[in-house]
Amino acid sequence: MPRSLRQFYGFFISSFKSLLRTPSAWVFGFAFPVIFILLFGFISNNSQTEIKVGFLNDDTPIYSTVKSSFEKVKIFKVTQEDDFDGLNSKLQNGDLDAIIRFNRENSIQLISNANKPENVSVVQQALEKANDQITFEKNSITAKSFTITNSEVNSRKSRYIDFVLPGILGYSVMSAAIFGVAFSFVSLRKENVLKRIFAGPTRVAPFILGQSFSRMIYIFLQNIALITVAIVAFNFSPRNNWSSLWQILVMIVIGLIVFLGFGYVVAGTADSEESVSPLANLVVIPQFILAGTFFPISALPDWLGKITSFLPLYYFNEAVRLISIDGLNLWDLKVALPVAGLMAWGVVIYYTASKVFRVK
Amino acid sequence: MPETSSVTINRTPKIPLKSHKLKAKKTSDENSLTIYKKVKDLKTKLVRPIIQVKNLKKSYGDFAAVDGITFDVKKGEVFGILGPNGAGKTTTLEIIETILAKTSGSVLVDGLDIDVYPEQVKNIIGIQLQSSGFYPKLTLIETLKLFADIYNVEIDARHLLESVNLFEKANSKVDQLSGGQKQRFSIATTLVSDPKIVFLDEPTTGLDPQARRNLWDMIIEMKNKGKTIVLTTHYMDEAEHLCDRIAIMDSGRILEINTAENYIKELLSRGFSRPQPKLGATLEDVFLDLTGRTWRD
Numbered sequence: 001m002p003r004s005l006r007q008f009y010g011f012f013i014s015s016f017k018s019l020l021r022t023p024s025a026w027v028f029g030f031a032f033p034v035i036f037i038l039l040f041g042f043i044s045n046n047s048q049t050e051i052k053v054g055f056l057n058d059d060t061p062i063y064s065t066v067k068s069s070f071e072k073v074k075i076f077k078v079t080q081e082d083d084f085d086g087l088n089s090k091l092q093n094g095d096l097d098a099i100i101r102f103n104r105e106n107s108i109q110l111i112s113n114a115n116k117p118e119n120v121s122v123v124q125q126a127l128e129k130a131n132d133q134i135t136f137e138k139n140s141i142t143a144k145s146f147t148i149t150n151s152e153v154n155s156r157k158s159r160y161i162d163f164v165l166p167g168i169l170g171y172s173v174m175s176a177a178i179f180g181v182a183f184s185f186v187s188l189r190k191e192n193v194l195k196r197i198f199a200g201p202t203r204v205a206p207f208i209l210g211q212s213f214s215r216m217i218y219i220f221l222q223n224i225a226l227i228t229v230a231i232v233a234f235n236f237s238p239r240n241n242w243s244s245l246w247q248i249l250v251m252i253v254i255g256l257i258v259f260l261g262f263g264y265v266v267a268g269t270a271d272s273e274e275s276v277s278p279l280a281n282l283v284v285i286p287q288f289i290l291a292g293t294f295f296p297i298s299a300l301p302d303w304l305g306k307i308t309s310f311l312p313l314y315y316f317n318e319a320v321r322l323i324s325i326d327g328l329n330l331w332d333l334k335v336a337l338p339v340a341g342l343m344a345w346g347v348v349i350y351y352t353a354s355k356v357f358r359v360k
Numbered sequence: 361m362p363e364t365s366s367v368t369i370n371r372t373p374k375i376p377l378k379s380h381k382l383k384a385k386k387t388s389d390e391n392s393l394t395i396y397k398k399v400k401d402l403k404t405k406l407v408r409p410i411i412q413v414k415n416l417k418k419s420y421g422d423f424a425a426v427d428g429i430t431f432d433v434k435k436g437e438v439f440g441i442l443g444p445n446g447a448g449k450t451t452t453l454e455i456i457e458t459i460l461a462k463t464s465g466s467v468l469v470d471g472l473d474i475d476v477y478p479e480q481v482k483n484i485i486g487i488q489l490q491s492s493g494f495y496p497k498l499t500l501i502e503t504l505k506l507f508a509d510i511y512n513v514e515i516d517a518r519h520l521l522e523s524v525n526l527f528e529k530a531n532s533k534v535d536q537l538s539g540g541q542k543q544r545f546s547i548a549t550t551l552v553s554d555p556k557i558v559f560l561d562e563p564t565t566g567l568d569p570q571a572r573r574n575l576w577d578m579i580i581e582m583k584n585k586g587k588t589i590v591l592t593t594h595y596m597d598e599a600e601h602l603c604d605r606i607a608i609m610d611s612g613r614i615l616e617i618n619t620a621e622n623y624i625k626e627l628l629s630r631g632f633s634r635p636q637p638k639l640g641a642t643l644e645d646v647f648l649d650l651t652g653r654t655w656r657d
Contacts, residue, residue, distance in 0.1 A: 003512045010509025014495050014502065021497040191493030199459045199489065200510045200553075201482040 004206045011210025019180075019218045029176030029222040033168050034229060040164045040294075041234035050077045051097050051119045054087040058102040066100070066108070069130045075122070098123045115162075161234045166320035167293035169223055169248070170313050173255045174262075175284050176219045181263025182276045184211075190272060194359045208264075216256050223252050239327030247323045247330050251339070255316045258342055261349035262312075268356035287313035315342040408471065410435040410557060410588050411456065416465035418451050425451045427612035428465070433557075438579070438589045440603035442596070448612040449592035450490055453561050456590070457487050470556060483511070486555035488546050490562050494534040500545060501530050504552060511553040524548045524578065540571035547578055558582060560591040564598060569644050570651065576602060 001009075019025050053076050055067050070076045079096075081087050090096045091111065097119040099111040110127060112120040188194050197207070227248070230236035238244035262283055270276045290300065291314035297305045308314055315338040322328045322335045329335065409432035418426040426448045433439045441449045454460035456467055458478040467474045469481045494503050504517045521527045524544040529537065537545060543563065550558055563579070564572040579602055583589055593599055599606050600620045607617045618626070 006509050006512055010506050014498055014506045017502065018495060018497040187496070188493075191496075192489065192491055193493040193495055195459070196487075196489055196492040196494070196549075197510065199457060199482070199487045200507065201479045202510050 003201075004203055007203060008206035008210045008213075011207050012214045015211045016214035016218065019214060025176075025180060025218070026222075029172055029180070029219050030225060032175070033172040033226050036168050036171070037161075037165065037226065037230055038233070040168075041161050041230065051075055051122055052077045052079070052095065053123060054078075054090060054096045054099045055080045056084055056087060056099065056101040057082045060102055063102050065133075066127070066130045069133065070126060073126065076126070100127070161230065161236055162325055163296075163321070164294060165227075165230050165236050166248075166317050166324055169226060169252065169320065170255065170291075170316045171288055171293055172223055172226060173219060173252055173316070174259045174287065174313055176222065177215070177256055177259035178263040178266060178280050178284055179276075180215055180219070181212075181260055182266040182270060182280050183273065185264070185267035186270050186273050186276050189267075189359065198359050212260055215260065216253070219256055220249075220252060224249075238324040243329075244323050244327060248320055250330060251316065251320050251323065254339065254342060254346075255312075258312055258346040258349065261346055261353050264353035264357055265349060268353060268358055287311050292317045310341070312342055312345040315339070315345070409433055410470050411439075411590065412466075412468040413452075413456065414466045416452065416455065416467060417463045418448075418455060418460070419463045424612050426455070426462075429609070429612075429614045431607055431614060431617055433588060433590055434604075435588050436583070436586055437604040438583050438591070438602050440599045440606040441590070441592045441609050442594070442599045442606050443592075443609035444594055446611075447609045449609055450561055452609070453559055453590065453592055457485060457559055458482060459487075483553070484556050486550035486553060486558040488550045488558070488560045488563060490565070492546070494545075494549075496535065497533060499531045499533055500526060500548075503534055503545075504549065507549050507552040513553050515552055520548050520551060523551075525574075540567050540574075543567060543571065543575060544578070547575070551582075555587070557588045557590065560589065562592055562594070564593070564595065569647055572598070573648065 053070060055063070055070075055078060057063075057080055067078065067080070071078050084099075084101065087096065087099045088111075091099055091113060094113065094115075097113050097116050099109075100123075101109040101111065103109050108127065110120075110124065112123065114120075185194075227236070227245075238248065263280075266276060266279045266283065270279050287308075290304070290308040291297070291311045292308075293313075297308055297314065300308065318338040319330075319335050319342070322332075322338075323330070330339065411433035413432070414430050416426055416429050417424065429448075429452065441452065443449050451460065455462045456469065456474070458474045458481050470484060472481050474481050495506060498506065500521060501517045504515060504520060508515045508517075518527060518530070521530055524547055526537075526541060526544055526548065529541065534542070534545065547563075550560075560579070564575050567575065576598070579589060579591070591602070603620065605617060605619055606623070608615045608623075616623075
């Protein structure tokens with residue numbers, strides 16, 4: 001085996017074993033994120049105890065009958081508006097699960113949120129029941145009182161868990177990569193382990209690559225575990241299922257590579273293990289809070305939003321959300337742009353790392 | 361290369377090789393050509409020191425840690441650099457080991473210029489640093505395997521651990537070893553590549569008397585295997601016990617290079633005499649006798 005390859009393999013195995021035997025490596029990459037998932041997953045579930053139905057105001061007698069039949073059922077939260085556009089934009093935003101509109105004579109249009117089939121089927125059943133009720137009262141069993149047409153609409157950000165999971169993945173990847181690399185390397189340097197290793201004919205490339213690879217695989221596995229928890233416990237469902245899923249995994253790999261670079265910059269800059277914390281936090285915390293982990297950056301004031309939309313974590317979150325929620329692909333332009341932004345960060349950060357990184 | 365180990369050379373180095381060359385040209389006998397080559401090889405090996413340091417300097421700004429030192433180390437000897445803390449011993453060693461850059465001067469290790477062939481030099485030497493850590497959370501065997509990967513050699517990890525009497529700890533983590541055990545393990549990692557030259561930086565500092573003696577035995581064993589050993593120490597008794605030649609170093613300069621015996625002879629000839637009468641033994645001998653010279657940790 002050529003020497004470089006053998007060294008790469010040796011460092012890869014040693015680093016991986018070391019990671020598996022380090023309990024704290026679990027904390028950043030898995031324990032914290034899982035707590036967030038559970039937290040927001042439960043919040044997410046809670047807010048689904050009501051089904052929001054919007055009625056477009058109509059003066060037909062059937063309208064008030066149907067509407068009152070809905071209002072009698074506790075699970076429905078009924079709102080009424082005179083303007084269809086108002087209702088429609090609420091539906092688009094996910095604030096409504098369905099709109100009921102009365103068209104012409106005896107035709108009801110049901111416009112529903114495609115992301116919430118369980119809720120919509122309940123609405124449909126309720127409508128059918130109301131229909132049966134009216135038919136019964138009219139004593140006509142041959143024809144239904146009104147026809148129901150159903151059209152589906154894709155609305156964004158339907159469930160909070162679907163919005164927040166990409167943010168949590170981003171946080172997990174970023175913090176595990178940066179803290180992991182920074183603490184590990186500074187500790188290796190301080191304990192004179194690097195000195196001993198580089199006293200031998202160690203080549204830099206196999207060393208760095210072996211370490212990075214082992215850490216990448218380790219964090220990657222952690223993230224698969226996180227996604228599994230989200231799917232199993234809270235029914236997280238990316239838009240195009242497996243197609244979205246593998247693309248999310250690709251994004252995780254890209255994000256990992258970039259954030260590992262940040263870790264090396266911190267490792268090269270920090271003098272001791274104590275100074276790793278503030279430096280690493282400086283990189284992690286602003287992004288964690290501002291780059292759209294828990295709330296979209298549209299909630300920030302304009303000027304702040306403009307700045308944070310250049311952060312690498314924002315590019316990661318954007319791309320993963322476009323894939324997961326909107327069902328776009330990596331090669332679609334809308335997704336390729338943030339991915340390119342993320343990669344550009346990667347180039348800059350690795351160049352900086354090569355200037356800053358030291359063995360002593 | 362054919363084995364000609366039974367050949368005895370009666371020539372003394374005084375005879376110039378030129379006449380020998382003429383003879384080789386005359387005869388077409390392959391055997392004598394091989395002998396000629398062997399003689400030249402031997403002569404070179406006997407004459408050329410395995411380490412040559414010329415006017416080595418290392419400065420940190422205005423401060424000269426190593427202030428122009430020159431010395432040679434012969435193949436197969438145990439060469440000691442003795443001096444107080446801050447003398448520049450570790451700096452000198454680390455420069456020769458190619459892990460620290462020098463300011464000026466030249467260093468040849470087994471004929472290789474350390475500026476031109478640092479990786480090759482690293483291949484043929486073994487290093488024990490004054491304080492070094494090992495990759496966290498790995499067992500002794502896993503650590504040895506990592507070093508085998510670094511040096512691209514095949515090792516018998518068990519045999520290596522046995523030779524430093526750490527075989528029972530093969531599956532323990534490095535962090536769990538005591539001071540003496542760590543030093544012994546350190547020696548084991550140094551020997552992974554079976555190097556020609558071994559550098560030991562203060563090998564017994566911080567160890568109890570038994571561990572020190574055990575380490576001395578291991579160093580002598582290495583010498584008996586034909587290795588060249590360069591060590592630094594601030595223990596006089598260690599230098600006296602182990603070293604063939606000792607360089608006394610202070611404030612970045614070498615004051616003198618000599619054998620222990622000659623040093624003492626010269627000192628006595630200058631009129632020095634010990635103020636106290638020397639007893640036949642010391643307290644250290646008493647301790648060792650009471651507790652037994654075993655591999656106690």
